[in-house]
Amino acid sequence: MRRIAVIAAIAVVALVAVLLTVSLNANKAGTAQAPVQDTPVKPAPTGKAPAVTYYKQIPPPSGSPLENVDPLELTVKNEPVGTTLNKGTVGISLEATDLADPALSATNASMVKLLKDSEDTVLRFGGNAVDRRFFWTSTGEALPASYTGDKTRPAKVVTPDDFQRVAALLEATNAKISLTVDLGHYSPDRAADMIKYASKIFGPRLLSFTVGNEPNGFAYTKLRPADYGIEKYVTELKAYADAIYAAAPNVVISGPGVYDQKWWKPFMDADLPQKKVLSFHNYPLYSCTDTTSDGFPTIPNLLGQAIHQRAASYQQHALDAAKSAGMETWLAETGMSACPGSNQTTKTHATALWAADYSLNAARLGITRLGFHSSMATCKGGPPMSVICSGGAYLEPNGEMVPRANYFGMAMVADLAPGKFLNLDSKGGGSSNTYALQNADGSTTVVIVNKNDPAKAAQTEVSLTLPGYALRGTMTQLSGPRLDAQDSTVIDGAKAGPVPAAKRATVPGFSYGSQTQKFKLTAGTVTVLNFSY
Incomplete structure (x- = not known):
């Protein structure tokens, strides 16, 4: 009997040990347990609080009764x-022809200050100009007669000297650059020459190049025949990528740089020699004529949760697509509205609130870079959604760059410590x-x-x-x-x-x-x- 009792006791101890092990392993793997804290909470201090100076907010307006807000x-x-927020997440997108603007210079104190205040920013050059009015040459060629613009948007020649000037600005402000090559005038060799010089002049500050700006719209804008679509784009993309890789093999390709998500997967699946990044464009206020739509550019729509959620949903689709291909995701070109000209939202304080919220929400989802589309044109008569603009009379910029309201929203996010x-x-x-x-x-x-x-x-x-x-x-x-x-x-x-x-x-x-x-x-x-x- 004694032997049986001993054996029984040993069995009980073993069973308890097994159950305890199972319980511990279940706690490690279970989903209902409290999250593991990255850093232990320090005990409450017992010392006396130091003397401080309190922040003085601008108070609410006096006078009429104010509406109460729920706590x-x-x-x-x-x-x-x-996900993380890193320096350089928010940047400025400009037209490719702006590369020829002398105001983009390390000697322009106003431009230097704006880029320093937006901290480690990225200047992305693309926009509609790149496929229509932008001509690259490293051999001193004159602007071809077929490159036409107008008084407000002239065609421009860009050369290695322009790259040298912009490179000095980047160096002075610790900024980086992303370029777009002209696909509207089909020339893989010219594009390869451009990225070859860019790689030598900008060095590691050159983050990527994109082939064409919004090629999904080429048939609509008559840059290509009516039957131009994804298949023909991928064929041209492959020719450009191969030519550029031969000239500058270390430069990343980002793309497709479109506003139609059907084009994302064909770009990601394309057999290109470079490392790839998925980039896309998005303007949340998309409805330019339907005043009843929540996508029509009004301040309530801009700051409303419907647009906030719609933008987040679209960005999440891009993130999911890129994740499946093991790629980073950039929102290369964005702004409040896809509608040209002024509207109820432009240049307002509401755009500053929107820019900060939009940037943070995108970064929280996992977008690693985004560029607010802008212009070097004059504040007077220039694009009203641009985050920056130049002083001077209409069409006569003096190079004294000033920020608009949405720039300040961007700057608040740019200033945040990585985390x-x-x-x-x-x-x-x-x-x-x-x-x-x-x-x-x-x-x-x-x-x-x-x-x-x-x-x-x-x-x-x-x-x-x-x-x-x-x-x-x-x-x-x-x-x-x-x-x-x-x-x-x-x-x-x-x-x-x-x-x-x-x-x-x-x-x-x-x-x-x-x-x-x-x-x-x-x-x-x-x-x-x-x-x-």
Whole structure:
């Protein structure tokens, strides 16, 4: 009996050990357990809070009663989404003919400042001009008679000397460049010559080249016959890629640079010798005539959740397609609206809020580069959606480059420290979107895009729960007087980039050593908060 009891006891111990092992393994593999934290939460501090200077927001307007906004409740989780924000994510897209503009120079202080304020940016050159009015030559050829433009959009010759001038600008501002070659005038050899010089002159600052701009529209715009489609494009693409690879084998090809997703897979499947990146174009406000559509360019549509979600859905399709092919995804050309000319949204403070929100949402999804399409033309009469424009009389630019409202939204994102996007819970806040990042130094950045109208809405009460006990909390803020105000957007009260991180004031009402922070935010703002523990 004693022997049987001993054996039974041993069996029980073994069974317990097996069950414990199974339980531990199940916890490791299960989906219901709490997420593993990347960094342990430090204990709450016991010392005295240091003296600080609080950030002074521009207050709401006085006078008429203001509309109350539901309080915003935020909880930042120590759960990485799986995507990151890097320097150089947001950039500026320009017409290829702008390469010939002398204002793109390291000696142009206004241009240098704009690129420095947008931090490690990428200048992408393409647009409709590249296949119509852009002529590359390295041998001093004159502009062919077949290259025609008009008074507002003249044809231009671009040479290696222009590349040298732009290269000096990139060097002075730590910027990079992406080029588009002319597919409208079929010439693989000329394109190869252009990228050969670009590779030598720009070196590692040259990120990629694209063959043609929006070739999916070539039949419609009569750059190709009516039967031109994907099959003929891929044949031409292959000829260009082979010629360019022979001349500059280390340059990446990005494409197809279209607004029709049916063209994505044929580009990705094409047998090209270069490393490939999927790039596409998107303008969320797409309806130019139907005033009842939520895609018609109005401020409520621009800042509405319907457009926010539609843009995110389209971008996710591109990301899924690229992921299946093991490729990076770039949104090479974008802007508020596909409709030409001025509309209710252009040049307004609303575009600054949209640009910041659109950039952050794209980056959170996994888009690694995006370019806001712009122009070097004059502010007077020039493209009203451009993030930058030149001083001077109409059609007489003086090269003094100035930012528009949407530039400041872009600059707020460009200034952010690189980090991993974190999950967060968000409730209330009226019309607002929120983002959180875990930075390399262990701090947490929270961005609140408050899209409520500052002319009508009261300040939003915010309750923010952090993943740690905050010892320091700083703030920088983009603001404006009304959603429809033009040329009135400022950052920290000035028409410049954000105040340097080390000099930023403290979040109003900051609670030293607490995981919960409570404060109020003025409507119509993009607020960047950083908390260290």
